[in-house]
Structure formats: structure tokens, C-alpha cells
Amino acid sequence: MSVVHSGIDQKRYQVIAGEAIPKGTFVSQYLGEVLTPDEARDRLLPSYEGKNNYILCLAENFDQGVMLTCIDAAEFGNVSRFMNHSCDANLEIKLVRTNIVIPRACLFARRDIAAGEELCYNYGTEYTEELTLGPPCHCGSSNCIGFLPVSRIATG
Numbered sequence: 001m002s003v004v005h006s007g008i009d010q011k012r013y014q015v016i017a018g019e020a021i022p023k024g025t026f027v028s029q030y031l032g033e034v035l036t037p038d039e040a041r042d043r044l045l046p047s048y049e050g051k052n053n054y055i056l057c058l059a060e061n062f063d064q065g066v067m068l069t070c071i072d073a074a075e076f077g078n079v080s081r082f083m084n085h086s087c088d089a090n091l092e093i094k095l096v097r098t099n100i101v102i103p104r105a106c107l108f109a110r111r112d113i114a115a116g117e118e119l120c121y122n123y124g125t126e127y128t129e130e131l132t133l134g135p136p137c138h139c140g141s142s143n144c145i146g147f148l149p150v151s152r153i154a155t156g
């Protein structure tokens with residue numbers, strides 16, 4: 001995988017597959033600081049408009065209620081912090097638990113991916129709580145909805 005400039009100001013950097021990746025392959029984990037929902041909201045609200053946002057908030061529904069996992073990759077992260085949103089994504093996020101209650105946000109190939117393709121996932125995942133429309137989307141796919149999906153937590 002390599003991080004390169006996308007050539008589109010709003011998207012800035014993007015991640016390119018260095019080799020072919022078969023469907024179902026684990027590609028990366030979205031690493032960063034684990035925040036409480038209040039901390040995520042405090043970091044997001046003042047700076048949301050027009051800036052790159054590295055906070056991923058994922059919701060899981062349990063009998064006891066909703067568990068929100070918020071991960072901020074702005075200061076501490078890995079290559080997955082540079083992965084952009086696409087309305088026709090080739091990756092998908094799955095929450096995976098390995099011995100601790102806090103889940104890992106893992107990115108898997110949702111189809112066969114060729115070397116040289118941009119690696120991207122849909123920011124409006126199955127775990128996104130109350131989706132709203134964010135800034136304009138520049139994914140360029142034919143089914144683009146025109147806006148980045150944003151979790152309600154990011155907009156208050």
C-alpha cells in the first residue's frame with residue numbers, strides 16, 4: 001500500500017493498493033486514540049466544516065443499549081487514516097473483538113481489488129448511528145450520492 005496525493009484538493013491524500021487483494025482479505029485496522037463519545041464530539045464540533053476528519057464513530061446495538069466506539073487517528077494512526085470515502089467502496093469495516101471489550105475496526109476487501117486501485121470504504125457503515133449528509137463527496141463513482149455520510153455524533 002502507498003499513500004499518494006489524490007490530485008483533488010478536498011480529498012488530499014489517498015491510499016493505493018500495491019498488489020492484487022482477493023475479496024475477504026483483511027487489509028488494515030483503523031488505529032488511533034479511543035475516545036468517549038463526549039470527547040469525540042468535543043473534538044469534532046469546533047473543526048468539522050471543511051477540514052479532514054480522522055474520527056471514526058461506530059455504533060453497535062446490544063440488548064442493554066447502544067455501544068459507541070470512537071477512534072481518532074489525527075495524531076496516532078496508521079495508513080488507514082488516509083483511506084477516503086467512496087460511494088462504491090472496495091473495502092468494508094467490520095468490528096472485531098479479540099479478548100477485550102473495545103472492538104477493533106478492521107477493513108476487509110469487499111470484492112477482488114486490482115493493484116493500483118484506490119483503497120476506500122463507505123464512511124456510512126452498517127455501524128453508523130443516525131446518518132446525516134456532510135461535505136460534498138468527490139469519490140467520482142457513478143452511484144455517488146453527492147455528500148459524505150456523517151454520523152449524528154459529528155454534527156451534534
Ligand SMILES: C[S@@+](CC[C@H](N)C(=O)[O-])C[C@H]1O[C@@H](n2cnc3c(N)ncnc32)[C@H](O)[C@@H]1O
Nearest residue numbers: 010011012013051052053082084085137138139
Ligand atoms: C480519514 S480522512 C481521509 C484521508 C484524507 N484524504 C487525507 O488527506 O488525510 C477523511 C477526510 O478526507 C476527506 N475525504 C475523504 N473522502 C472524501 C471524498 N470522497 N470526497 C471528499 N473528501 C473526502 C474529507 O475531508 C474527510 O473528512
